Amino acid sequence: MTRTLRWSMAAALAAGLSSGCTYYNAMWSANRHASDARQLERRGQPSDARAQWAQAAARTKAWQTDDALVLRAEGLAYSGACRDAADLLTRARARVQDGTRRERIDLADADCALAGGDPVHAEAVLAAPLASKNADRRSRAEFLAGRAAVLLLNYDAAATHFNRSRELGAAGRGLVSEQQSRVARATRRADLAAIASELTRLLRTVSGTEEAKHVIELLNAVMGDAVTPGTRFRVAEIARDSLHAPALAGQLFLDAAAADSASLYAPKALIAALAVLPERRDSLVALLDAQYPGSPYTRAFHGQPSVAYATAEESLARELGVQGGSTRSAEVSAVPFAAPVPGPRGPRFDPPR
Numbered sequence: 378m379t380r381t382l383r384w385s386m387a388a389a390l391a392a393g394l395s396s397g398c399t400y401y402n403a404m405w406s407a408n409r410h411a412s413d414a415r416q417l418e419r420r421g422q423p424s425d426a427r428a429q430w431a432q433a434a435a436r437t438k439a440w441q442t443d444d445a446l447v448l449r450a451e452g453l454a455y456s457g458a459c460r461d462a463a464d465l466l467t468r469a470r471a472r473v474q475d476g477t478r479r480e481r482i483d484l485a486d487a488d489c490a491l492a493g494g495d496p497v498h499a500e501a502v503l504a505a506p507l508a509s510k511n512a513d514r515r516s517r518a519e520f521l522a523g524r525a526a527v528l529l530l531n532y533d534a535a536a537t538h539f540n541r542s543r544e545l546g547a548a549g550r551g552l553v554s555e556q557q558s559r560v561a562r563a564t565r566r567a568d569l570a571a572i573a574s575e576l577t578r579l580l581r582t583v584s585g586t587e588e589a590k591h592v593i594e595l596l597n598a599v600m601g602d603a604v605t606p607g608t609r610f611r612v613a614e615i616a617r618d619s620l621h622a623p624a625l626a627g628q629l630f631l632d633a634a635a636a637d638s639a640s641l642y643a644p645k646a647l648i649a650a651l652a653v654l655p656e657r658r659d660s661l662v663a664l665l666d667a668q669y670p671g672s673p674y675t676r677a678f679h680g681q682p683s684v685a686y687a688t689a690e691e692s693l694a695r696e697l698g699v700q701g702g703s704t705r706s707a708e709v710s711a712v713p714f715a716a717p718v719p720g721p722r723g724p725r726f727d728p729p730r
Contacts, residue, residue: 404437404440407436408448410433410436411433411451411452414426414433420545430456434458443473446472451481451485454488470486483518487518490502499524503522516541516547522538523538523550523551532554532558535554536555536558537551539551546585547585548585550586552579553586553592556576556589561621561622563625566625569625573593573596573597592620595619596620599615606640606641609636610642610645613632613646617653631650641692647661648675673686673688673689
């Protein structure tokens, strides 16, 4: 072996050892940042945790191993850079075969899906983590599944998922979801007082119940006095669009029509009730046709043109202080029970985080 060849081999070996050391140091540093991020999350310091996740992603940028790819995808996802993480998650899912790493990919993917308002995708990718043999990943998956269920208005499922999770705030979220489920099943305004009282207690005594504040505000709006035709209609809309309590909303629409039978909005309330009380469709349509045959809302309901419809919508919008009240007129269609239904005009729950 010539001296030149020996020097070449030695140089190649040194370069390989150097590259290996650099990779080892980078991954050690990245994993340390990820570990610090998880500890900060458990302490309730999300902003600091996101900064650590960003550092973890940065430390792995130069490497293309499975470990580096998965950790970089996690770092970007959990630091809030989901747009940058999207391609990495796709590449990692196509390439990585190890079950543990794939569960980590699924959890990061679900987190980004929830951040982007796509609970259906989040639920779809959580199947494997929910069945994981690793307690930490399984707990995280239950927490994310609970958040997805809330966005899908499946409060019973949300409570179940949260109650199975050990994540910070999961227990409180589960308790709030249980009360939201009670709201969704309510049929009368009288049902709401006890729920509002329990949510107030939870907000004062249990961590992770911040969402209860918004629910209480909506319950108070529905339970408060409504003295005009427009405000009665508005209360029913809140029950339908924000509290997601269809039976209660239907009863409130009917109450609004009965309390102000001569009002321009009485037929509108009857039509709105149709969408949430489909089992009463025949009787409500008969009442609408018998008492309000000339109403612009009745004409629109039956697919007939009515110049007065837009005017009536604008009038209601002005009474409620809502802009763009006539924009819903486009919903009038040949499907009778789907039109015209104003709203949703909020207020809505803040997106759960």
